[in-house]
Amino acid sequence: MDVKKKMAVFIISDSIGETAYNLATAATVQFPDVEFDYQRFPLTKTTSLLAGILEQAKRADAFIVHTLVGKGLAAYVNKFCAENQLCVLDGMSKLIQTISSKTGTTPLLQAGRNHKLNKTYFSRIEALEFAVTYDDGKDPTGFLKADIVLLGVSRTSKTPLSLYLANKNYKVANLPLVPQTRIPEELWQVDPKKIFGLTNDPQVLNNIRRERLVTYGLNPETNYSNLNNIEAELAFAEKLYHKIGCLVINVSNKSIEETATLITESLPLNH
Template identity: 45%
Template sequence: MTTQNTVIYVISDALGETAEFVSRAAAAQFLGVKTRIRRVPYVRDELHLEDIMEEAVAERAILVYTLVLKELRDYLEKKAIEKGLRTVDILGPLIGALASQTGLEPTHIPNIIHRLDEQYFRKVEAVEFAVKYDDGKDPRGVLYADVVLIGVSRTSKTPLSMYLAHKGLKAANIPLVPEVNPPEELFNISPRKVIGLTLRPELLNSIRTERLKTLGLRAGSDYANLDRIMHELEYGRSVMKRVGCPVIDATGKAVEETASIVLELLFKEDRNE
């Protein structure tokens, strides 16, 4: 089967993340098509649009756009017809439907969702927090976190911290190592905001073995030794018991699934307060 090449220009008066996501989802439906997506953010005037469309003509690109200003949408559509370009308006029809349904006029303010959505700024702050206090870099983060994840190495603490950060939660994580005492801060906070993570020894052994291969190290290292892993897990359970926190066995669970359990535990405690 011959592979076809297609180019999509994602044009937006903001970041264009939504339009790019939709474009990638649509392109994924065509296995015989190699699609290149070019995102063009912060387009605010006709001159900028004209330059983009000249380039799009040369590549016979499809124009996918999220433009709030009706004047820009109309201009783009007019020029696209003149130049023989296909277009997909992602925002316009929905804005029109909402205006018709509510009887209200839209604000026509570009990027307004990021200006007004406090959750967006909280998410950014939470991601920065997760990076700063990842892997026990600074134990003081435990005192300011919304949730603290503890567990031995490779129990998905970092991916889970980042996923929770995108939900707006400030997550710190602390690795549990038998030779290193946990930070005292861990025992000075409410155990209700601490979550222990564990995995079955065999799976952890497999994950660590693959990790060593990735790093170019020999698989016989203590890091991937099953007896050592059993010892670490036992130590981890003892710390979790001392903290008095709930423990999640993440074996066979996707990060999203583990995160939903964490959120359920946290919100359950909030409701009980």
């Protein structure tokens, strides 16, 4: 049996470290045969704290990813790594220096600037509250207020997609589709360009529903997971999508992020 290579990754930030973590994982996911040990050190704002962390990194021969912007912190880490033959990725200082040079302006060098409670933050909270309120068609009036309306049979990622898009400041309402169920009148009043029909491959949906039932300790052989019933549900949905004239997206081989990008890039320009 092959033993996976192991690598320690120290993620250091003088803010919450979300950017540094995303940067590190975006790269390390490309190496499935390596076992990465992520150690996160957020809110590291002094060289005394850094000194202890860097000594740990030296003992672990760690790869260091940092997004330090506080005065002197990035230089302190980079110098230590150079002197101790540690691999380091500085995710901020060169970018900041380039912008400063290009614009002729001086950077603030304040950690966590993108997490301040600004208009965008409150807009995102409002969008998240909207997604929860108008999830699963609980209130059809939400379709008239939404930036995006998602339609789909059960287990086509409507709710997680709604929440992901809400994090991007879009107000999203969604409606589960069940054959023989009345479609709310409000849906027909929505611009079809703001409506997106989600579908899936029958066998993929069958597997997802069976696994969900097993997770809840239920018998996987039910009408809910029956392949013929699933095909009928999908046919009903496809017919509705055609009648509405909305964009149809098959989510079977797409991540939430990929589907969300397709949706946002297809929205009317005056959103």
